[in-house]
Amino acid sequence: MEKFDVIVVGGGSSGLMAAINAAEQGVRVLVIDKNPKLGRKLLLSGGGRCNVTNRTTRSELIKHIPGNGKFLYSALNQFDQEDIIAFFEGRGVALKEEDHGRMFPVTDSARTILGTLIDVMNKLGVTVRLKDPIDSVLYEAGRVVGVLTRAGERILAPSVVLAAGGRAYPRTGAEGDAYAWARSAGHTIERLYPTEAPLLSHDEVIVTKALRGVSLRDVAVTLWDVQLDGLSAAEIAHTVCHEKLKALTIHQMDMIFTHFGYSGPAILRASGHVNQYLHRTGFKEAYLTINLAPNESREALMAVAEDMREKQLLTILKHWMPEAMAESILTLAGLDATTPYKQLVHVEFERLFDLVQAYPLTAYESQPIEKGFVTGGGVSTKEVNPSTMESRLTQGLYFCGELLDINGYTGGYNITAAFVTGTIAGRNAAWSSFAAE
Structure with missing residues (x-):
């Protein structure tokens, strides 16, 4: 039976950022994903070029996230668009600004962004397990204790970050698995509906x-x-x-x-x-x-x-x-x-x-949610601490990315929400694991 300090379920944009920020605190981190490769949806973002964020004002950013964008205020006070830009540029990724504040890598390739995230994660010693779907999140006495894989293996950790995405783009593995795990902790799943769909x-x-x-x-x-x-x-x-x-x-x-x-x-x-x-x-x-x-x-x-x-x-x-x-x-x-x-x-x-x-x-x-770019609805933000992304119902359980009831317009807004919530969830999951020891 393996033990980690933080388990991140999902290796997409928010999950990778959560793993990096958790590992930077010096804890043992596992990223577990049912897909054969990390970042499948990230590679499709921005038409394959990856619009990493939008360089706009805080108020304009919130306005362009009509699905509960105001929930992000506390998180943005800790890590915002300029921090996203600094994160990539500080790791050698040159970015360029296009119309309406959209920021892209100068390579015009999402693989540049994904490769950077994976490189950083590897240097931090994050453990990655692919093609390993989980069956459930394990809870005891009102707190997280780990996950159970579909193969029947228990992996223990005092902090679990759910970053498994919504239901848009099912060919990337987004099938809504994590909604059931959130419900089992008592969370409300707000009605799912398509956004950014014809x-x-x-x-x-x-x-x-x-x-x-x-x-x-x-x-x-x-x-x-x-x-x-x-x-x-x-x-x-x-x-x-x-x-x-x-x-x-x-x-x-x-x-x-x-x-x-x-x-x-x-x-x-x-x-x-x-x-x-x-x-x-x-x-x-x-x-x-x-x-x-x-x-x-x-x-x-x-x-x-x-x-x-x-x-x-x-x-x-x-x-x-x-x-x-x-x-x-x-x-x-x-x-x-x-x-x-x-x-x-x-x-x-x-x-x-x-x-x-x-x-x-x-x-x-x-068109149906499976053909939309973004999932509307998800884990109720009323039940999540906006400063930490921790569940208000279950200690040690964190949420980030599209799994939350947050959705924005195309143009770098959704990935901004993913990077921001992933960062805050990862940091706090690590700090919470210290307290649990």
Whole structure:
């Protein structure tokens, strides 16, 4: 029967950081993982380039982690984005900053990041066991005492860090095993749902594939807290533009029409909110709109059109969007593409610009959690100490990474949460093991 001071279950981003920070305190650490290799999901992050963090302000970071981001305040006071950057640069990894504060290794390879984490861990003498799934976490008298492997081996430790991930990307081994281990310690698992996942729709343009493959650049996608059943597309656009409705979330980025619905960064960021809205309300569909010229006011749009008043409507709309999108708007507005702008009456150009600023979409759900980038839901943060990542219910049990009910947008926010929670969990798990001796 082996004994360690800290056992880290899961060899992903948060688990590797937890193991490193625990070992730096001088304790004996075991990383145990059912996968044949460490960091399988990390290698897929950032499109294989690994967006290690986002160099933004603390408030912006929290804002971009809509799933309980405020829980991270205490942890970020101990280890934040700049510390992540210093960690890698201090170990010879050159980083570069790209748009919106995203930080990547200059090699543009996630293997650089994973290799660095493994090298540091090896130098610290961390023991690694792969292809060794655990069956359960062992508890006695309200505290952790170790783990039991599926092979029937008991491995003892006074501190256990659960870093086994959520359910997104199951091909990386993320099957939600750790939820049962957390429940056995009395923890609540908040409802699991997909985030950063494409949206599914029965809209006519999707069913007919009229806009399949059309990409839109720098548009604003808004999810509305309203049901607009029975209204035409033009009526929905008019309602959105001229009535005070509650917007649940707005994301100004790119998007794309697919054969099943909608995707692209703006849609992915809205998806978790859509899933939560549909679950909360019980509605069958969520209503969203696209502002195809979000940087222009209605007056500015009309001024541009007026300057081209002799030209056909299709030609004018192509100033702001792809031709196929312009054709769809004209169809919904009931206008002929060849009509010169100067021939429109007031109600017609109002209808036209309503659709430019609020082209309507609906979504009935997103792709399933297994196809999402990030798992929403997880171990309730109310039951975890935000300063240490230790369970409030079971002594010596720590949580980090996607297993927690924390989720952010793509752009380096989720891996930041993983590195931060892993660091804090690892350090405190080591210190707790001293007290248990």
